[in-house]
Amino acid sequence: MSKTGSMSKISRRTALAGLSASAALLAMPRLGRAADETIRIGFPTPLTGPFAAEARDQVKCAELAVKLVNDKGGIGGRKVELLVRDDKLNAGEAATRTLELIEKDKVHAVVGALSSAVQLAVNEVTRARGVIYVSISQSDTINEAKDFSKYTFHEALNPHMTTAAVARQTLKKGMKVAHLVADYAYGHEMLRGFKRAQAAIGADNVGEILHPFGAADYSTFMPRLMSMRPDVLCISNFGRDQANAIKQAVDFGVKQQMKIVVPVILHNQRLAVGPDVFEGVVGGANYYWGLEAQSKSAAAFNAAFKAANGGAIPTDYGAYGYSGVGSLLAAMQTAGGTDIDKVVDALEKLQYDLTKGPQHYRKCDHQSVQSVLVLESKKKSAMGGENDLFAILANDTGSDDMLRSCSELGHAT
Amino acid sequence: MDLSLIIMQLLSGIALGAVLVITALGLTIVFGMLGVVNFAHGALFMIGAYAGLYLASLTGSFWWGLLLAPILIGAFGMLIEFVLIRRLYGRSIDDPLLLTFGLSYILVEGVRIVFGSDGIPFPTPPQLIGVLDLGIGFFPRYRLFVIALVAVVLLALWLTLEKTRIGLIVRAGARDPTIMQVLGVDIGRVWLAIFGLGVGLAALGGVLAGPMRSVNPEMGSLVLAEAFVVTVIGGLGSIVGAVVAGLMVGISISLVALFAPEMATIVMFALMAVVLLIRPQGLFGVRGRTA
Known part of the structure; x- marks a missing residue:
């Protein structure tokens, strides 16, 4: 009721201003699609609930991975942005947030989720829309043929x-x-x-x-x-x-x-x-900071994390956030952008070593082969x-x- | 299945029930006497655990935390009554319900800001670490202490309510506040004290639960649900009901855990449903009571 009331109060001037603004918006994509469009990575994770501590470490490390790439000039000159969303450890919530990330925020890929059921929900959405999803949940049902798609990658260890x-x-x-x-x-x-x-x-x-x-x-x-x-x-x-x-x-x-x-x-x-x-x-x-005594990658990761977080050390689940986002960005770097097929191809061929030694995604199910x-x-x-x-x-x-x-x-x- | 296992299981059910009784008691007293459904009860349980932990680390002794936290948080409860709840007496039951519901969010978020959302370790007091050999099996000393302490608190509460002048005023005030005012009793002060007592009991439950669980900002939400179930089974406002229902729920959970462990949480809701079907007012509730 009040909505129609306020609608009628819109003056001609504001209507005109609005029209020209939307016209400018419409014109944008034609000018844009330029090299300077930011690369957006969606990151659903359970910031509230019983896994909140692990989720917050994931976010910190994912942000670090993004920061390091941006500090070096981004990917092909494009800046990377991380869009963190609280999935509340709820599959329905996660599906909604992921859909929003894809439809509204136009993310180029999704990384994240901690719980098995939530991961399945996120994968359902990304798979149906052909968006790359790098899971950092320990559950690995999404690697089985029935839930798998070529857009599905699993960075975490599995049971x-x-x-x-x-x-x-x-x-x-x-x-x-x-x-x-x-x-x-x-x-x-x-x-x-x-x-x-x-x-x-x-x-x-x-x-x-x-x-x-x-x-x-x-x-x-x-x-x-x-x-x-x-x-x-x-x-x-x-x-x-x-x-x-x-x-x-x-x-x-x-x-x-x-x-x-x-x-x-x-x-x-x-x-x-x-x-x-x-x-x-x-x-x-998957990770323990003490690994730095035997791994150079771990020492480098610890040092970068400490520098960005006031001397704190990274945790196990934090490392997943770092390697999940890091491997995706490395593949985008190789692919020279966000073209989905090229990035999938690059991920499949990627040999990466971000936190603890060599890793790669197995071809058939996109499970990351890594040390335990x-x-x-x-x-x-x-x-x-x-x-x-x-x-x-x-x-x-x-x-x-x-x-x-x-x-x-x-x-x- | 041998008998000693069943007895051990009963004992762990009683220990579980003891914490349920303490938390449900505060909820039911406040409802019975004030007609206020306190949705912040779980949050105050959690605040009690944090206060106990903080006071224990400040004084270096668990016992000071156990003694002071309920008193301090009880006083905080009185402040809540005086500043907020008091204004809502005489209005519909939903108003204080919504107020306390909002309050619980503020409290939980406040603790998250001050202490962080990670759990904090609450060490078991050194005197009560370890297990006691009962002949048929081992049982944690701390849980035996919890059973004993809850029994003492219940006894003290019963004596106060039934055998003292204050108890008489409180019981009469719950029955008919208007007559009490006519008789010259300052009913506002009685309600203040009752709300403080209810909150103090929630805090005591929190301190007692601390060494058994990890202390975290969300620890109260599950407890609130459990306390409500116990209160409903026992009958809203009934103290005896809370005690009987608390033990009943604890023991049911424990015995079901023996045979169908994955059902352990559901059983208390099933129990509530059955009780509501047979006796809608709860085991010891009064029919048609609106407080």
């Missing part, structure tokens, strides 16, 4: 890689293994990975407990887990669930009876509950400083053998 590396370090033939698993895609994929690895090693499964996603209390699962009498307890959940589950397991004296192992050990969650709780917990990781770290949380007394959180137990060099085969994922070989 198969991390669980295999962790199992190799912690399990032995004949050991008894119990699982506490978050009841959603991430947990299920990690459980599948662990079971496959333990079958290959010859360890026995003594039980699995699925817990609701986002649970605050894990005490009710502990008596049953203890009664299974395992040698190793694998806790496959993410974010605050990991912190709460490990803390309460430790309260129940679980560590006196068995070793706690996680598929992915999280830097921020270790900070959130402290060294005593995490002491001795072993888990996989296995870390052990340090005892408080063994820490050399407040950032000295983990000891590196293993740094497995990346190879195609680490991945499920192309045919297993349903791709033509």
Whole structure:
């Protein structure tokens, strides 16, 4: 009602001004499409909710990757801009934001998403519109043929890689293994990975407990887990669930009876509950700043991050933001711009080394082949400083053998 | 399935229920006596945990945090009542509901600005670290302490309400505030104290939960939902109802976790639905009550 009222109040003068402005806008693209148009990268990530800490690190590192490219003059003279959106850890929200990024903000590519369900939603949208999407979520269902498209790339590690590396370090033939698993895609994929690895090693499964996603209390699962009498307890959940589950397991004296192992050990969650709780917990990781002792790329990445963030160190999930955006920008650099087919081609051929050593996207499913770290949380007394959180137990060099085969994922070989 | 496992499971259910009881109690008292549905209850629970942590690190002792945080946050609650809620008495029930709902956002965002949105470690007090051998299994000392403390608080609350003059005024004020005013009781002061008590109990729940969970700005949102479920099952405004329902929910979650762990969260909502179908006013609620 009030809208029509205000409409009628528009004077001829403003109407004319508006008309000429829109005419100018219409004329723009003809003048434009010039080399100086900025390259826009959409970046949906869960800035609110239980994964907020990891998401914020992703943003910081993604911004760093953009800044470094812009400092060197951009891509073919074009500046790069990062458009960060809060997906609220909700698939519907993520789909809406991604659609807006594509339709309204006209982004040239999308990088981001942290949770498995959200990643699938983003991929649905980008795939349907033929926009490149580099996922930095650990879940890898989008690499399977049914969800895959040539525009889909997966920079993060996947459950198969991390669980295999962790199992190799912690399990032995004949050991008894119990699982506490978050009841959603991430947990299920990690459980599948662990079971496959333990079958290959010859360890026995003594039980699995699925817990609701986002649970605050894990005490009710502990008596049953203890009664299974395992040698190793694998806790496959993410974010605050990991912190709460490990803390309460430790309260129940679980560590006196068995070793706690996680598929992915999280830097921020270790900070959130402290060294005593995490002491001795072993888990996989894509990145740890301490890698700088053995990797020049890590040292360079740490230095750049420190310079941009007042001396702070980059975290595991932060590194994904950096390499996800960084690899895409490197490919655009090679392709000389944003032509989608050329960038896809460049990504497929790209050999990159941004944070920890050589990486490349496998041709059939666009999974990034990369090294996997296995870390052990340090005892408080063994820490050399407040950032000295983990000891590196293993740094497995990346190879195609680490991945499920192309045919297993349903791709033509 | 052996008996000792079931007993251990019952015990963890009681410990879980104890925290639920403390938080639901504050919610139900404030509703029962003031007719205010406090949507900021979860946020105040979280503020309590942060205050406890801050005071504990300031004084170097968990016990000071446990004692002072509920008092301090309770006083803060009285301030909220005095400045904000008081103006809305006599108006529709939605008004204070919307006010506290908005307040909860402000509190959560405020904590995010001051303490950051990452979790902060809340160490278990050194005297209560570790497990106690109960003969049939091990149970964390801290959780046993929580059960005991909640029992003491409940007893103290019951004695105050049932056996003292103040308790008499409070109970009478809930029944008929107008008559109380006619009799010369300053009902405004009673309501101020009640709201402070409710908020203090939320803060106590927060401090108690701190060492069991990681402390973060969102920790209150789940707690608010749980406290509401408990309050509805027990009957809005009923103290006995909150206690019985809190323990019932804790034990149900725990026993369901034994057989169908993925259902552990849903069971309390299922329980609520069943109770509402059979007794819409809740287990101990009064039919048709509008406070």
